[in-house]
Amino acid sequence: MGIRKLRNNIGRKIRNLRQEKGLSQEKLAECVNMSREHISCLERGKNSINVETLYKLAVFFEIDIKSFF
Secondary structure, three states: OOHHHHHHHHHHHHHHHHHHOOOOHHHHHHHHOOOHHHHHHHHOOOOOOOHHHHHHHHHHHOOOHHHHO
8 A cells, every 4th residue: 555545544534533523624623732724634635644643633533543544
């Protein structure tokens, strides 16, 4: 799997989790102390995501970090 596909898959997972909770990008960004723009770029696979950010999102969504892969 290439890096672009991996970023897209992780972004799709973030978007699905956010939507399942009924959150806007703005509300998620506020809850995890990020900008809405950053959340948007992550969801669209435009930005690479680091381990710290993955961890922060996993804790927020109450999932195992491995669930993103």
